[in-house]
Amino acid sequence: MTAPAETAAPTTGPVAHTPRQRRSMKTPRSVLIADKAADWVIRIGGVGVIVAVFGIMLFLAQVVVPLFTGAHVQSAFTSTQPIGTEPLFMSVVDEYKTVEVSVDNTGKMHANHIRTGAAIDIAPFDLGGKMPTAFARTPTGRELAFGFADGTLQMATLKVGGTVIDTKDVPADLRRLNEADATDGSAVYTVVSSDQTRRVSIAHEIAEPQQVAPEGTAIVAVDYRVGGSAERPTISFVTVDANGIGRLSRSESKTNMLTGKTTTSLTSSELPGLPEGVKVRTVLMTDKADEVYIVDIGGTFYRYDARDFDAPVLAETVRLVADGVQVGSVGFLIGEQSLVVGGSDGSVNVYFRLQREGAKTTDGYQLVRAHALESQPSGIVAMDVSQRGKMFVTSDSAGNVWLRHSTSEQVLLKLPPGQSVAYRTLTLAPRENGVFATGTDGKIHGWDVSAPHPESTLGTLFGKVWYEGYPEAGFTWQSSGADAFEPKLSLVPLIFGTIKATFYSLLFAIPIALGAAIYTSEFVHYKVRSVVKPTMELMASLPSVVLGFIAALILAPIVETWLAAIFFAFVMIPTGLFLSAYLWQLLPSPIALRYGGLPKFILIFAALILFGYLSYVAAPVFENLFFGGDLKAWANGERGSSAPFTAMLVFPFVFLGIFVSSDAIVTQRFGFVLRGSNRTSAGLADFLRWIATIVVAAFASYALGLVLISIGLDPRGGVVDTYVQRNTLVVGFAMGFAVIPIIYTISEDALNTVPEHLRAASLGCGATQWQTAMRVILPTAMSGVFSAVMIGMGRAVGETMIVVMAAGNTPLLDWNIFNGLRALSANIAVELPEAVRDSTLYRMLFLAALTLFVITFVVNTVAEAVRQRFRKRTAQL
Amino acid sequence: MNMQAPPPVTYDKTIYHLKRGSAGPALDIENLDLYYGPAQALYGVSMVIEKGLVTALIGPSGCGKSTLLRCINRMNDLVDNLRIDGSIKLHGENIYAKSADVIALRKRMGMVFQKPNPFPMSIFENVVYPLRVDGVRDKAVLEETCERALKSSALWNEVKDRLDQSALGMSGGQQQRLCIARAIAADPEVLLMDEPCSALDPIATAKIEELIDELAGQYTIVIVTHNMQQAARVSDNTAFMYLGRLIEYGDTEVIFQTPRSPRTQDYVTGRFG
DSSP: OOHHHHHHHHHHSGGGGSOOOOOOOSOOHHHHHHHHHHHHHHHHHHHHHHHHHHHHHHHHHHHHGGGGSOOEEEEEEEOSSOOOOSOEEEEEEOTTSOEEEEEETTSOEEEEETTTOOBOOOOOOOOTTOOEEEEEEOTTSSEEEEEETTSEEEEEEEEEEEEEEEGGGSOSOOEEOSSSEEEOSSEEEEEEETTEEEEEEEEEEEOOOEEOSSTTOOEEEEEEEEEEOSSSEEEEEEEEETTSOEEEEEEEEEEOTTTOOEEEEEEEEEETTOOTTOOEEEEEEOTTSOEEEEEETTSEEEEEEOSSTTSOEEEEEEEOSOTTOOEEEEEEOTTSOEEEEEETTSOEEEEEEEEOTTOSSSSSEEEEEEEEEOOOSSOEEEEEEOSSSSEEEEEETTOOEEEEETTTOOEEEEEOOOSSOOEEEEEEOTTSSEEEEEETTSOEEEEEEEOSOTTOOHHHHHSOBOOTTOSSOBOOEEOOOSTTOOOEEOSHHHHHHHHHHHHHHHHHHHHHHHHHHHIIIIISOHHHHHHHHHHHHHHHTSOHHHHHHHIIIIIHHHHHHTHHHHHHHHHHHHHHHHHHHHHHHHSOHHHHHHTTTHHHHHHHHHHHHHHHHHHHHHHHHHHHHHHTTOHHHHHHTSSSOSHHHHHHHHHHHHHHHHHHHHHHHHHHHHHHHHHHSOHHHHHHHHHHHHHHHHHHHHHHHHHHHHHHHHTTOOSBTTTBOSOOSSOHHHHHHHHHHHHHHHHHHHHHHHHHTSOHHHHHHHHHTTOOHHHIIIIIIHHHTHHHHHHHHHHHHHHHHHOOHHHHHHSBTOOOOOOOTTSOBOOHHHHHHHHGGGOOTTSHHHHHHHHHHHHHHHHHHHHHHHHHHHHHHHHHHHTTO | OOOOOOOOOOOOOOEEEOOOOSSOEEEEEEEEEEEETTEEEEEEEEEEEETTSEEEEEOSTTSSHHHHHHHHTTGGGGSTTEEEEEEEEETTEETTSTTOOHHHHHHTEEEEOSSOOOOSSBHHHHHHHHHHHTTOOOHHHHHHHHHHHHHHTTOHHHHGGGTTSBGGGSOHHHHHHHHHHHHHHTOOSEEEEESTTTTSOHHHHHHHHHHHHHHBTTBEEEEEOSOHHHHHHHOSEEEEEETTEEEEEEEHHHHHHSOSSHHHHHHHTTSOO
């Protein structure tokens, strides 16, 4: 070891002190490049994430905005060729806004190309040379009826329709009307694409006259509807003759299969109760011919209940316009439940028939003004109603044309009066994309409009809306239904559903998760924790669809069967654990210490199982005591009193109140006495004190329960009500299962990162582990624990599959824990397949997404702000 | 360069030359053996700590002085696989008896740690924490205690106007004095200090030492320190420990000037450690 040093000395010896070769101090290029590259990659990535989030938000907003933009005019035009100026009974427009067909008051028909006014040949109806005295059309305008002075009635059909034909088949000698359209005289041809042409033509037919009123008595008003099947059509109609006699009639046609001959039978019944000499303005009847309205010139409505066809009853006589105001125009909205009444004062109101307590009518129904719309400057003279939705158009005597929507009560468009002062007829295009008026100047005035979402305003989405047939305005979500169904799109029930699901699941999850986190971080051996924690985290990895599936198919029936036991377990298990903990305290300390580890842990589980089993066994007793023997019937309000349950709800608070207030007095004295005594007797004394407090609290909360009920704070009808199998309780359990691991893991980490020296300081001051946890560890870790709760909440808000599967998807607005809910996220998942691109529903779902986004954004921002406040306190640790 | 085997370590019996206080012993440690699992950390330590005096525990790192200190208020209970033989008597009462109440015991012992460890609360709440955990809610009592403790720890004048501010905003020295105030707020019988100045600058250290001087007499103080000058300055009795054994225990002056054990001699003169 020492020998080689001597021989090596001469070579390096005296000159060994030459300056060492200095290594280069320059940073290598590769390091600089890597540094720069990393810098840029991170920078771009970060900015990219921010841009992506904002991009998503902007995209959502951009899809949603058209919901609130109402309607706009795409183009306006006035036809150039005159179309005549005689008064018109009606006018209709085809689906493609090509041809307008009108019937004048002599029964003559006119057909004109809309944009130019060019006349199109049309064969006249054969009215037998008579002048009509009354006219009716069905809402579609496809069926017409003429009444005559001799008491006869003639029905007609009119079809203005387009068919697409091959361009090869288009006749050669067409007269051009404008750049798009051409005519052969009787039809209008429009080139759709290179090889397709649309042909719009008119077909009509008139039936033989029928004698309805006594011979020679003129019919002054008529309305009719066609029902029944195509083979056996039933035509119902109501007429009023010149003598003021109203008649409800029905004609049925039967075609003999063998002879091919059609026989028509007519039955009539008289409408009673019309005053002598009534001057009828309009008659209206519903599709099913079960309601008839006769409106007189003064503005009085006679509503007949015609459910019994042979004996119609005058159900209600009512004025639907202000005194001194006449009815300017009246009509049914689609579905024939709502009546739009335009007054000579410019008012526009929508009424519908509702069953009302104390209605002074024979059938218990009453016409109720559901929507008062903005009045027009002058009296209403004409209106037309959409056959697709609740949109309609009204015009006044000054020539203002307003496009409106009944349910949302909004005026979509106010078309200014043109040069010609008034319009003879007003027509809303069948696709709600145009408004046409025949002016007194003999021209057609037209507006191409776009009103894709007339039913949605901020008010209808977030406010109360009175939908047709509903007893009052409310928050409703119902996106689809049968024919003539109006989608009811209020976001409120969905937002409420999200809040409800989140609230109840957090109510279940937070205590368990935080309790578990405090337990494992502060009270158990680290070896136990190293088993428990990964297990809990494993829980989080369960896909929520599995949880939802289990909740819906397994948990829901179990909960339903053992409802009382589960409810009881909520009381029994915590109480039982407290009890066990106290009993443990009573053990002599050598035993308590010796079995403090694993045996205690196992005992806790045993206690859990024992008290779970006890709650199962004792559930009937519990049910008898608190719920009159049957929890579900009790929840319905069918039996029992609410007092015991209310007492149970307020018990924890009363107990805490009594405990804390008595603590100040008792502990100070009592504790002094106890100080000298040993552990077991001190524990026993304390235990007795607990029992005493519990007994006192039980009585006090029962009394408080009675007081609360007497002042109207009954939990039944509020947080508990009728039981439904898929309910919020089940969602709470399942979602709790998803949320607990998240809250647990994050808060456990937060608690664990509290510096050990704080724990030592607290214990060194003589604090117990519980005091240390509550007074030092939890407040110090508050920012992390709060984050945990908020992240859990975020998960609950956005959770979809569990609520889709277990919540029953009923968009309701109640806090009943036994009823279902529909959350925003679940709604998107459920309804997406039904949403047509760019439809109102489609945009609504995007709005739901945006709302979800905003909720999460707000929750996170608030959470972060609060977290920062908590953090500040411990920042210098 | 030569690799020689170290001389076999032999252990003599502890040399005692204790300076007696006027009030008799506060703590009586008898034959204390302590094992961390299979490893023994303390070997038959026996010492009497005199009431009202300052006792310093010195020795090289890992000699077991902090472990011994933590045995006194049973802070070691939380350590896994720890086994203790022997006894520690506080005023004649064995704190390791089966029926001993650890929580009550800790209330009788204030402890100051190596690193200042105020809670993230206001200065006031920090000081009255021991009273809070005892369930004291009387505001007058709390305020009076706070003032007394802060005055005793010579902090009152510095913080009396900002008692509601966070304790974390104080300087390190102030924080340590706050911890002392917290420790004495509960009026303990014994004050245990585990290297209270090791994280402090010289000025703060001087203040703490002054404070210890003032508190001596009122409290029985046991202080663990690495700093031999500090031990010499503040303590009445000094215990020198080495490799888990108590080598020499007695009058500080004797330990630092005429130590009776050669090993103590080596240590206090800086020959090792």
